[in-house]
Each structure stands twice: as structure tokens, then as C-alpha cells.
Amino acid sequence: MATPLPGLPSRGSHSGQPIMALFDLLGRRWTMRLLWELRSGPKSFRALQKACGGVSPSVMNTRLKELRASLLVENQNEGYVLTSLGDHLMKTLDPLRDWSRDWAAVLDEGG
Template sequence: MALFDLLGRSWALGIIWQLANGAMTFRQVQESCENISPTILNRRIKELVACGLLERSDQGYQLTKTGEALFRHLKPLGAWSLQWADKLLVLEAAEPLNNET
């Protein structure tokens, strides 16, 4: 359950998701995460480093081997969430029609 606690914290998954494509500087992560506040980003990075999911490199921050393994498990969830979001849009579009009767 500790993993779910960590991943449930604001921006933790977003940071992991962004770093799945390779190393990024602090500023690049901040920009790619819709300008997350530097305080929150710093806190999350420290937590993810302490848990062995991220590490600092010459290019910035990057996923560790453990972080990469976690992302491989999360990637199908990301694909599922896109399908789910599409279904929600269809349901929301149809909802006004159902309320008119």
C-alpha cells in the first residue's frame, strides 16, 4: 500500500510519466507538468528519489531501473484511461438527450 500512497500524491504519476521518455531538467519537468509549483515538484522528486524510482543524472532527473519497471506496469493503465475518457465523453454527449424525455 505504500506505493499507492506515494503514487496517489499530487503530481507523482505525472512526474513519472514525463520522465518515461528520458531525462529532464527540473525546469523541463516543471513545464511538462503544466507548471507545477517548484515546492511541490521538489517535494515529489525528493520522495521519488528516496523510494528508488528516480535518480539525478548529468542530464537532470531520470527513472531508475525500478522506475522504468513501474512505468511498464502503468503504461497499460494509461491506455485504458484514454479509452475510458472517450467513453465518458460519449456518455456526457448523450446525457442531454436522455434528460429531454
Template sequence: MATPKQIETNACVSAEEGLTRAFSLLGKRWSGVVLGSFGSGPAGFRELSRAVGGVSDSVLSDRLSELTRAGLIARTVDEGPPVAVSYELTEAGRALLPALHQLSAWAEEHLPPQS
């Protein structure tokens, strides 16, 4: 059995560097929700805006840019006319989906509904 001194010294552990990096990106409002809103193929800005719901166009644009720079989303421009931009999860973005689904299931079970 652990002594009170042992429990006290093990009360916290240093945050893992990978977890810190992940939450510096995914901890921003809407980032995880945007990623979790992708289906199996490319989506346009309006489709994503409707799927996420509640996010402003400027914030959605910022998040898409950040997630693209991070390599989780690929941005494709079809020169048209008219010019069309679509977004799609990269392999790294798709690899994150199981973790996002687990977070969603955890929230459903353990967090109170938002009003």
C-alpha cells in the same frame, strides 16, 4: 450460484500490502504524472516543470525528492560551472511506466474530461 450470505462476506477483500505501499507514494498529487513525464534520458528541473505543467516548483521539488528516496528516480549533479542537476528514471522507475500508461488509457476511456 452464490447465496446472499456468500456475496455479503465476499463484498470486500483486504487491501494488498503492496498496493497500499504503492499508492502511499504514487497517490500523492503529481507523483505519477512526474514519473510519466520522463522520456528516454535525463531531464532537468525546468524541462520537467514544462512537461508536467500546472505543478508549482516547490511541489515538483518535493515529489522529485520523494521519488529519488524511493529509488524510482536518480539525481545527478554536474558540478559545472554552472552547477546542473538532472533526473533520470532508474530501472525500478522504468518498470513502472507500462502500468502508468495503462492507467492513462483507462482514464481516457472511463473518466470524464476535467474542466
């Protein structure tokens, strides 16, 4: 499966809309976890795998390749790190994380 990128068909959409490519990428198994773990700074492959607990090396390699192709992650001397674009994405998701906590609370209260 190809890396979802704006302008290309993605899972669930043939329109090539950037938001659909982003949702396809972020919805892939382990992608969000890898991005989350990289928020705290660079990590070697082994440290990142340990932080994710349970991701296979082959799946992690595939996801890191997709994240590098998407310009969200890069591999530097000290390990894998979020690019400025990846860091901006994670900060942009903060309000959505807040909303999801509110949603969970409402669901816990029974609506």
C-alpha cells in the same frame, strides 16, 4: 508527510502492504505527471518544471525527494531520470492506461 514505502503505514492503510504504499505515492499531487514527463528521458529541474506547467518549485522538490527515496527517480549529470525500477513501473502501468481508455469510452456511450 513521510514518503510512503512498503512495510510502513500509508495514507488509507496501516497494513504496510506494498500496493497501498505505491497507491499513496502515485496518488500524491504531481507525482504521476513527473514520472510521465521523465519517460522520454532525462530532464533538468527547470525543463521538468516547464514540462509539467504549473507545479511550484517547493512541491516539485518534495515529490522528487519522495521519488528518489522510493528509488523510482535519480538525479544524474544530465538531470532527473527514471531508474530501472521507475521505468519498469511505467511500463507496468501501460495495461492500466489501456483499460482506462476503454472505461472512458464505455462511460461516453452511457454504459
